[in-house]
Amino acid sequence: MRLLYAYLVAAFTLSDAFTIPPPTGPYGVGVKPHAFSHTTTNDPVAIGNVSTEILLTFYYPTTEKPEPRPYLYRALASYLESVIFSFPRGTLANITARLAPEAPFLSDPPLTKLPTLIFGPGLNGPPTQIHNALLADLASHGYTIVALDHPYEQPYLDFPDGTGVFSRIEGVPLEPPLILPMHAVRITDSIATLDALPTLSRTLGASFNTTHYVLLGFSVGGSVSFDTAVLEKNRTSRTILGAINLDGTPFGLAGSENSSAIDIHVPSLFLKSSTHPHDDAVNWESWQSGWVKEIRMPGTNHTDFSDYVLWKQWLGWSTPGNGVVEAKRMVEFVRGFVGAFVGFVVDGKEGVLSGDEGVRREWPEVEWLYNGTGKP
Numbered sequence: 001m002r003l004l005y006a007y008l009v010a011a012f013t014l015s016d017a018f019t020i021p022p023p024t025g026p027y028g029v030g031v032k033p034h035a036f037s038h039t040t041t042n043d044p045v046a047i048g049n050v051s052t053e054i055l056l057t058f059y060y061p062t063t064e065k066p067e068p069r070p071y072l073y074r075a076l077a078s079y080l081e082s083v084i085f086s087f088p089r090g091t092l093a094n095i096t097a098r099l100a101p102e103a104p105f106l107s108d109p110p111l112t113k114l115p116t117l118i119f120g121p122g123l124n125g126p127p128t129q130i131h132n133a134l135l136a137d138l139a140s141h142g143y144t145i146v147a148l149d150h151p152y153e154q155p156y157l158d159f160p161d162g163t164g165v166f167s168r169i170e171g172v173p174l175e176p177p178l179i180l181p182m183h184a185v186r187i188t189d190s191i192a193t194l195d196a197l198p199t200l201s202r203t204l205g206a207s208f209n210t211t212h213y214v215l216l217g218f219s220v221g222g223s224v225s226f227d228t229a230v231l232e233k234n235r236t237s238r239t240i241l242g243a244i245n246l247d248g249t250p251f252g253l254a255g256s257e258n259s260s261a262i263d264i265h266v267p268s269l270f271l272k273s274s275t276h277p278h279d280d281a282v283n284w285e286s287w288q289s290g291w292v293k294e295i296r297m298p299g300t301n302h303t304d305f306s307d308y309v310l311w312k313q314w315l316g317w318s319t320p321g322n323g324v325v326e327a328k329r330m331v332e333f334v335r336g337f338v339g340a341f342v343g344f345v346v347d348g349k350e351g352v353l354s355g356d357e358g359v360r361r362e363w364p365e366v367e368w369l370y371n372g373t374g375k376p
Contacts, residue, residue, distance in 0.1 A: 018314045019068045020097040020133050020307060021331055025140030027061035030103030034058065034204070035159050038192045044181045045152040045168050054189050055149040055157050056200075057128050059139040060208065061111060062103040068096035072129055073158040079166070080155065092311070097132050105206040111142045114346065115212040115241050116197070118190060118228075119147040120221025122248075123182055124169055126306040127154040131218065133307050137335045143342065144208035146197065148189055153182065179220065183251045186224040190215070191231065194238060214342055215243040218305050222248025222270075223255065226284065229264040230254070241345040242267040244338060246305045247276050254284050267291035269341045269353070270370075271334070273300040278369050285370050291344075293353060294370035297333050299325035305334055325365075333366070 023029055034056045043051040070077075070093060077093035085091075117138060121128050128135070128147035135145050149157050152168040159165065172178060198210040215225035222245030229243040230253050243264065249255065253262050262283075267290050270281050274296060281294050303309070304325065312318045313327040320326035325333075340351040352359050355368050 018095050018310070020071065020095070020136070020310065021328065022098055023137045023140030024335065025061075025137065025142065027106075027140050027142060028063060028065040028103065029099055029136045029139045030058075030060045030062035030064065030105065031099045031101055031136075032058045032060070032103075032204070033158075033160050034200070035161065036193065036196060036200070038189065038196075040185055040188065042181070043152075043185055044178065045150070047152070047168075051151055053151060053159070054193065055151065055159060056193065057147045057149065058204075058206070059135045059145040059147065060206070061106050061139055061142050061144070062100055063106065064100040064103040066098050066100040066103075068098055070094060071097035071099055071132055073156060073164075075158060075164050076127070076129065076156040083170070084155065087315075091315070095311070097136065099132070099136060105144075105204070105208070107207040112207045112209055114142050114144075114209060115214045115342070116209045117143050117145040117214050117216060117342065118193065118225075119145055120186060120190065120217035120224050121147070121149060121154065122219030122221055122306075123174055123179060124153060124167060125155045126218075126303060126308060127157065130307045131305075133310065133331050134305075134334050134338060138339060138342065141339065144206070146193060148186075148193060150182075150186065150189060179251060183220055183224060183227070186220065187227055187231065187252070190224060190228045194232070210238070212239050212241055214241050214345060216246065216338065217244070217248065218246040219248045219302065220251070222246045223251045224248075226250060226254040226262075226264075226268065227252040229266070229268070230262050233264050233266075240264070240266060242269070242341060244269045244271070244341055246271050246334070246338075247273050247302055249276075249280055250284055255280070258283055258287075260287055263287050263289050265290050267341070267345055269337075270294040271305070271337060272296040272369070273302050273304055274298045275301050281370065285372055288372055292370070292372035293355075293368070295337065295353075296367040296369055297325060297330065298365055298367060299323050300330060304330050333363070
């Protein structure tokens, strides 16, 4: 055990000891944070219950092809190392990813026709930065992603002006008295962001689609994506093409409403870990008139939909095999199935989501829990 610990300490003091798997698309990936002014007067986690900003992080295609560089805020890495995980200093700070901060946005017309993706992380984390493996990959295929982090809720956020904001709910039980009001706040965050994006695209000099969107999120963020799609379905100024829930228990309308009111009329996808039961999605699925599927990856836990799955196996927290998914395989699953869904709502081709014989040979471990597509 001492030898293993010494090895880990030595490995993680290297400047680029571990690197997030490179994005698979043809573009480099730019990243740009933006402090979006939005006042919430009933915020259960803010000081005085009033918050005035949301941290938006844009991931987008660019012609720059960066070399790996540390990708976490230094203060976030330090906080996770010392407070959450008790790791040696530098363990997380030295993990790298291929990102180009503040790189120029592209204005290529074919790319601007692709839908913009709105992403929400889990309650109290992991924050947006720790979903790099997925978000950067989507951006490398031409999509612009707008990721929303709510202050005082995530472990740590670093705003562009240098202001650092720590969580005010670390150690607080994540139960309905906190989850439900934060779920409602997150929905207002999402809708306010959608309202603001046409103006923000001009302010930032960024040519991304401000009329067509795909909503996705992890955990509570996944539930928020479903509820936001419900609330947006009759809007005429913009179109939600689909919604993805990554292992999030449905709350709000998606979790409680039992009527056609929750039919979003567009495709929805529920990807689950092996710790997540099937029955919590039955209500949602039963009312959808559009394409809907529920798919589960065995040998996984909740946070395996984030970069944590890589960290765990790099650090030796878990070992693949004996019922535990290999980290690279999980990254390929999340990238492949989310990417296929986003492509599907654009061109109608299911790809790996078809679950046909060829797909099942390629992904024999995957469990196809619900097929609401009218196809075998």
